[in-house]
Amino acid sequence: MINRLSRLVERLNNRFQRLNDNGNGHILEDLLHELSWEEPQEHSVKVSTESELDQAIGTSQRYLLSIQNHRDGYWVGELEADSTLTSEYIMLMHFLSRVNHAKQKKAAMFLVKKQLPDGGWNLYCGGPSEVSTTVKAYFALRLAGVPASAPLMQKAKRCVLNLGGIMKVNCFTKIYLAIFGHFDWRGVPAIPVEMILFPNFFSFNVYEMSYWSRCIVIPLSIAVAKRLKSKVGENISLDELYTIPKEKVSYRLERDHNKVTIRNFIVDMNDVFKRYDERPIHILRKFAIKKAEQWMLSHFEKSGGLGAIWPGIVNSIFAMKSLGYSNNHPALLSQIKELERLTIEDKDTLHMQPCVSPVWDTAWAIIALHESGIPKNHPALTKAGQWLLTKEVRKPGDWKLKNPSVEPSGWYFQYENEFYPDTDDSAAVLMALQRIPLSEKSNKEEVLLRALKWLLGMQCDDGGWGAFDRNNNKAVLNYIPFADFGALLDPSTSDVTGRCLGWLGKVGFNTSNTVIQKAIEFLKKDQEPDGSWYGRWGCNYIYGTWSVLYGLQSVGEDMGKEYIQKAVHWLKNVQNSDGGWGERCKSYENPRFKAMGSSTASQTAWAIMGLLAVNEIDCPAMERGIKYLLKTQNQDGTWDEDEFTATGFPRFFYLKYHLYRNYFPLFALASYRRLRCQIPESCNTLLVGSK
Numbered sequence: 001m002i003n004r005l006s007r008l009v010e011r012l013n014n015r016f017q018r019l020n021d022n023g024n025g026h027i028l029e030d031l032l033h034e035l036s037w038e039e040p041q042e043h044s045v046k047v048s049t050e051s052e053l054d055q056a057i058g059t060s061q062r063y064l065l066s067i068q069n070h071r072d073g074y075w076v077g078e079l080e081a082d083s084t085l086t087s088e089y090i091m092l093m094h095f096l097s098r099v100n101h102a103k104q105k106k107a108a109m110f111l112v113k114k115q116l117p118d119g120g121w122n123l124y125c126g127g128p129s130e131v132s133t134t135v136k137a138y139f140a141l142r143l144a145g146v147p148a149s150a151p152l153m154q155k156a157k158r159c160v161l162n163l164g165g166i167m168k169v170n171c172f173t174k175i176y177l178a179i180f181g182h183f184d185w186r187g188v189p190a191i192p193v194e195m196i197l198f199p200n201f202f203s204f205n206v207y208e209m210s211y212w213s214r215c216i217v218i219p220l221s222i223a224v225a226k227r228l229k230s231k232v233g234e235n236i237s238l239d240e241l242y243t244i245p246k247e248k249v250s251y252r253l254e255r256d257h258n259k260v261t262i263r264n265f266i267v268d269m270n271d272v273f274k275r276y277d278e279r280p281i282h283i284l285r286k287f288a289i290k291k292a293e294q295w296m297l298s299h300f301e302k303s304g305g306l307g308a309i310w311p312g313i314v315n316s317i318f319a320m321k322s323l324g325y326s327n328n329h330p331a332l333l334s335q336i337k338e339l340e341r342l343t344i345e346d347k348d349t350l351h352m353q354p355c356v357s358p359v360w361d362t363a364w365a366i367i368a369l370h371e372s373g374i375p376k377n378h379p380a381l382t383k384a385g386q387w388l389l390t391k392e393v394r395k396p397g398d399w400k401l402k403n404p405s406v407e408p409s410g411w412y413f414q415y416e417n418e419f420y421p422d423t424d425d426s427a428a429v430l431m432a433l434q435r436i437p438l439s440e441k442s443n444k445e446e447v448l449l450r451a452l453k454w455l456l457g458m459q460c461d462d463g464g465w466g467a468f469d470r471n472n473n474k475a476v477l478n479y480i481p482f483a484d485f486g487a488l489l490d491p492s493t494s495d496v497t498g499r500c501l502g503w504l505g506k507v508g509f510n511t512s513n514t515v516i517q518k519a520i521e522f523l524k525k526d527q528e529p530d531g532s533w534y535g536r537w538g539c540n541y542i543y544g545t546w547s548v549l550y551g552l553q554s555v556g557e558d559m560g561k562e563y564i565q566k567a568v569h570w571l572k573n574v575q576n577s578d579g580g581w582g583e584r585c586k587s588y589e590n591p592r593f594k595a596m597g598s599s600t601a602s603q604t605a606w607a608i609m610g611l612l613a614v615n616e617i618d619c620p621a622m623e624r625g626i627k628y629l630l631k632t633q634n635q636d637g638t639w640d641e642d643e644f645t646a647t648g649f650p651r652f653f654y655l656k657y658h659l660y661r662n663y664f665p666l667f668a669l670a671s672y673r674r675l676r677c678q679i680p681e682s683c684n685t686l687l688v689g690s691k
Contacts, residue, residue: 053673081656085351094233139236172311179318357414370432372667388432399421411426424467457470466496497523539587542581588651
């Protein structure tokens with residue numbers, strides 16, 4: 001009792017401290033939630049009846065099966081991001097002189113609805129206003145015809161000024177504004193297009209950047225080299241967003257005075273490249289631009305746009321326009337088409353997705369449905385499995401440069417992204433495919449073996465796995481000024497490493513294998529002092545801790561070891577009073593906020609599965625977590641979830657997978673039932689009734 005009261009006092013103190021950082025209603029809501037805390041009984045609180053659990057699983061099954069793409073067999077849910085993409089969509093329509101006024105009106109209405117009470121726009125549900133997001137929304141609404149004198153624009157202006165003004169926006173926002181003539185190119189960090197010419201043995205070359213950085217930076221370097229300038233919005237001024245008169249602004253990056261630091265060296269190099277930009281070696285620049293253009297165009301092949309991600313596609317359009325491509329050029333039209341496919345439109349509003357997630361969603365839907373009792377030969381699962389097999393990569397991509405001896409394989413995230421399979425998707429797909437039988441013609445065993453070799457080849461020297469590349473970990477590169485989005489690299493991470501172990505354990509790898517031993521050593525070094533693990537791709541420490549515990553259990557690690565039990569204690573200790581678990585994206589900014597937030601279905605499911613990995617089936621925390629999922633399920637088998645529980649770039653870009661709140665709770669409930677009732681995985685019972 002005393003320990004739990006101490007924990008409550010500590011968390012309440014943190015809540016009060018957060019009021020100084022973020023004065024939104026969600027914090028007060030969390031505070032009131034904690035004040036309603038009651039001391040739980042110290043014995044196991046069983047769910048009401050077996051039928052209650054079975055019914056919850058059955059209705060969830062029926063819902064997931066009902067939303068499957070019945071023609072091709074895949075699942076895909078909306079992938080939601082912040083308002084930035086919708087702002088950029090309006091900007092791009094004007095840039096290309098392709099304004100669809102009906103769509104613009106809907107997009108503007110979406111931005112208006114997303115505006116916060118203080119006048120700004122945020123990066124995630126419940127988060128504070130963010131300056132770059134707010135400036136882009138302000139500019140987009142101005143382009144859409146909203147006058148600066150409108151009350152909502154006046155509120156937005158005050159918010160921008162309170163956040164430090166337009167000079168505080170990130171590098172890519174500065175470039176976009178410079179293209180539209182609303183920011184001085186002198187204030188844009190150097191992005192020398194000549195870096196495309198740097199050989200692979202250089203300490204810095206384009207292949208030392210992450211895949212997403214490559215797809216963002218290479219086309220953008222063309223536009224910067226060409227000093228792309230649009231005449232759109234010339235009648236609009238953003239001068240009111242400067243905190244000091246525009247003519248008094250200093251554009252030079254600040255140095256750490258009288259110090260010899262890596263940052264000072266990088267700042268000095270930026271100055272050198274900026275001076276070079278003013279008088280480049282024309283033959284060298286022309287050659288570099290041509291090389292970058294060729295790289296960009298070649299990477300359009302078998303991809304849903306450049307890198308199959310929003311910023312890569314948008315930047316490729318800017319690059320092609322700076323090179324003189326007409327609006328009707330097939331290459332440019334192909335990228336516009338891919339952007340339009342990312343549209344989510346309803347009666348009143350329109351917004352954009354950063355990409356789509358069919359491979360990832362399909363893998364987890366298969367896993368959850370099979371775990372919940374759907375027979376392995378059920379037509380829905382076999383059809384989904386056949387679809388996944390068609391998405392295996394069979395041609396070398398950028399990853400091949402650091403892995404030349406490995407045969408191409410793996411899976412990507414989207415419908416098409418042939419250059420960029422990733423280890424996280426691949427491990428999830430392999431776990432899904434392993435569960436279902438497919439026809440002999442599918443050559444499933446051959447595929448699994450080939451993919452296993454590919455996955456093993458992607459292990460980094462430190463023992464972990466990154467997502468898209470091997471040994472993409474030169475941390476010094478994060479100091480480069482144009483890398484201020486904080487995710488230039490793709491190093492090994494605990495959550496991805498845990499996922500890879502999850503698959504490897506399924507095919508017989510265990511702690512006697514050197515591959516597994518190296519991975520476990522990496523995870524031990526990467527563990528937080530409190531026992532948790534950081535989650536790079538899901539929010540955040542709850543996600544990372546589940547992923548690691550699941551992986552360690554799969555490879556046969558002794559789950560009674562002290563470092564694992566420390567993680568178990570942490571998971572139990574951060575459970576909310578309502579029985580669920582929750583964590584806001586703010587924990588990426590400051591670990592003090594880890595595992596703090598309103599309970600969500602997906603994060604509760606992750607915590608439950610983390611505890612199940614260490615066989616904590618009958619503990620009070622488990623029972624309260626199960627009861628939370630049962631009582632919050634909707635009648636149609638779904639769960640509600642407003643929070644963003646996934647991550648694009650920590651601290652800068654967050655995501656909300658609309659299916660996370662459905663297949664992860666199903667997976668957790670089904671795993672709990674199977675383990676509690678000691679049902680062999682192959683003997684699960686079909687619970688789906690007729691609709």
